[in-house]
């Protein structure tokens with residue numbers, strides 16, 4: 001099941017070059033299970049036609065205030081009845097001006113004026129238009145009316161200039177909508193977490209590391225943001241984009257990870273250790289590349305500090321959640337970690353399933369017992385872990 005299953009949106013599209021991104025946004029929303037009704041302005045139809053949006057959404061596009069398909073000719077009332085939100089992307093300077101002034105001279109502006117549901121605008125325009133005092137006034141005015149503004153971003157513009165006014169990318173708008181519709185049980189909570197592997201250097205080109213991809217930790221960081229938390233993520237070397245809204249501190253070794261965690265832990269109410277931290281590091285990292293010889297090479301390894309155990313042993317520790325990746329006897333080892341490190345929760349997973357791939361199958365262990373979760377995509381597993389965490393925090 002997609003993460004937007006059962007959600008309904010109205011996607012308003014006005015006349016801007018960025019409309020090509022809205023076709024991709026529509027595809028992402030539909031793929032995630034959302035029902036999307038596209039409402040296109042006359043100018044919007046000049047950039048990408050209704051045929052594209054109809055094919056992507058699987059439903060006819062609305063353009064006309066006087067469309068006889070609506071009961072009582074009230075399309076502006078009917079369309080907004082069941083949706084979770086209206087997102088207008090791209091929202092041109094002209095469209096924002098009309099919304100700011102309460103105009104209702106086409107279907108989309110009339111829908112916005114007659115709405116009871118939240119309205120989000122993704123501005124897209126040339127930088128001078130964005131900076132013009134009239135646009136600034138209009139933006140202030142719609143924000144004061146409770147409208148959400150997503151973006152814009154700075155960068156290359158269709159007119160050849162560079163500056164503020166680019167519409168956010170489809171993936172960014174998708175993320176903003178997912179965050180918008182999620183309940184916020186962790187609002188006001190600050191979470192510090194670790195993710196990914198660590199890399200313990202042997203010399204400038206070689207090191208000791210492991211197969212953690214960071215996917216589980218990054219999915220958890222994203223789910224925490226969706227739930228309203230503030231997230232500081234200390235991440236080992238991974239090839240993943242940082243989820244929107246997450247403050248990421250990039251580190252390489254276990255010692256760097258420890259230092260970053262200790263820098264941030266005072267402010268954290270919750271600490272979640274997802275990282276596969278190397279238990280050992282080479283006693284010495286060589287300054288120059290080791291040269292090959294016919295002899296055996298001895299590498300002396302020394303233990304790394306246990307970051308999670310150190311955080312949990314602080315006089316006033318945050319709520320500590322550990323992970324346990326095991327290849328067998330998951331219950332026994334995970335429960336041992338819960339006790340030995342004095343944690344509030346441990347998420348256990350088998351390395352055969354959880355390490356590196358897109359899916360995971362976990363068991364949550366806490367003082368109330370053992371809570372197995374079904375095997376699923378890491379994003380949905382992360383959402384379930386966050387729901388469990390939120391309930392545990394609320395019950396404290």
Ligand code: PMT
Pocket residue numbers: 194196197211212213214215216217254273274275276277278279304305306307308309321322323324325337349351354355356357
């Ligand atoms: O990154 P992916 O490919 O998505 O894979 C996810 C994962 C399998 C790495 C993840 O789900 C997971 O299980 N992480 C914990 C890995 C592990 O082996 O933990 P551990 O048994 O070594 O350590 C137990 C706990 O102590 C963990 O929370 C760990 O972060 C923490 N720890 C361990 C050693 C250390 N020096 N410092 C620590 O903080």
